[in-house]
Amino acid sequence: MGGIARGSKLESAKPSRHFASSKSTSKVDMRTRLYCCGLFYDSKDPYETPKKDWNFVPNTLPAIAYPDIVNYCVYSQSAYTLNDLKGYKSLEAYNQFIGGWVSDVCAREVKGHVVVTARVRHSQSISKTPLQPWIIAEKDGNILSAHGTCMAGLGEVCTHVGAVLFVVSSAIEIRSSRTVTQEKAYCLLPSGTKGINYEQLSSKYPLLLSELRDEHAFHLSKDELFHKCEQVFESICVTNDQVRLEEGKTRQQADCKEWHRFRTDRITASRMTALYGTSVEKPARGLIKAICYPDTARFRTKATQ
Template identity: 45%
Template sequence: MYSEYVENLDNEAKQRYIEKIKDINYKDPYLLHNTELSTSASDLPDVTYIDIVNYMVYGVSAYTLEEFKAYKSLQAYNLFSCGWVLNVFAKKMAAMCLVIGKVRHSQRLSEKPLSPWFLANRQGVIQSAHCTCMAGLGESCTHIAALMFFVQYTVLKREEKSVTSIEQYWGKPKKSVDFAQVKDIDFSTPSTSKESAPKEGSSVPEMEDVEFFKFCGQLRDAGCNSALLKVVPGFNDVEIGWLVS
């Protein structure tokens, strides 16, 4: 069973299409529902720039038996970088991985997006491709290449994991540490704790109110527009009798 698109192809193009999908048990990619496909980057084949060049430039056409030499298709990176690649899905099938997506027309944005797909093995070597555009039967159009560049970029970013994005791998902590608010955390080291700890029978001195208001007076005299002065009586136009300037 094939999609309406495939049934409307001429006999030669239809037979070539069927030959390409034999590696995925003759399942027509255009009949797969979104629920059968994955949007996870981990399911994409490991496509590299070299894989794209090997296919688009040195791949052999099934029609002419000559290399594609589709150098202009490598300019499709602009389609990808401009955001024209949409709704990319993947499906692992046997030893192959199918990637299918939507790509906007670069000059006719109001038209229905095109539907390119390609097949690659798990190592990223591209086996075949197709697109619903006029040049799609040639298997090396810019829309196919744009989809490949999207996958290559996604795989590259997938591999760039930082130590904060994955589970701790360098060893377990020697002791468990509970979460706490900053105000409740003791940042002192054992040495500084001994030096700063009050002696037995003594108490930690607190700033006297007189000293505090002297400090506020110095802020005022320095012309400082401090928010502190706006809430302290005597400096926010509230008179108090024992203010020391």
């Protein structure tokens, strides 16, 4: 696969500025490299792809691990020369990654493959324009090919390509270690939970008399109100289990909150004398408070508290 047939899709593909400025041998190498991966004639040259088509989300990156880097840089065969790459400068590439020489890493999915590009600064000349290597890999991390704008990058492997591979590998490792709280909407409710009618919880204790409040009874006459009270009283049902449970909760009497709560609206023996001494038409307000709101009618001072 040393040349390109005239009139083929590979020959008629639109070149980038980097491609146009490259030497003829480099042009053949880069076009053949992309053609072998099945990307060049169905998509744009990575150097000509608009910035809006690149994705800066880590989820787009291929799952490259350290064994994939070693396998590609050292043991893989060239996609078009079939010779081993034998790039043994992994330590120098790792140092460039640690030193922060790699920036603007972005990716783009093309025909089931992922193209990753980045900017890598020169290690010995910071003022020069950063290099722009790119790699082509499968989503599972298998590296197919790479290219760099330096002299060594034309041979599919260089320290700048290796530095980009280490950046991608580190990003994948960080992405895999994310917790569920770092993922957006990780624990979503299933869609089948709509329209469920939940049953109302029933209390284990007897109903409080205050819970029998009826707004419609406010306008009844005295005789009608007495008749209404008799009907409500006949409908009240307290089980033996509720009696035992309430008795066990109120053994501490005044020292127990439940004791004051269950006394609400109940006429106890201690209130009987005061009840007979008040008027039915105009009952004493303090007596009404003591019976209907026993918790608020309690005597409290700093000393008693």
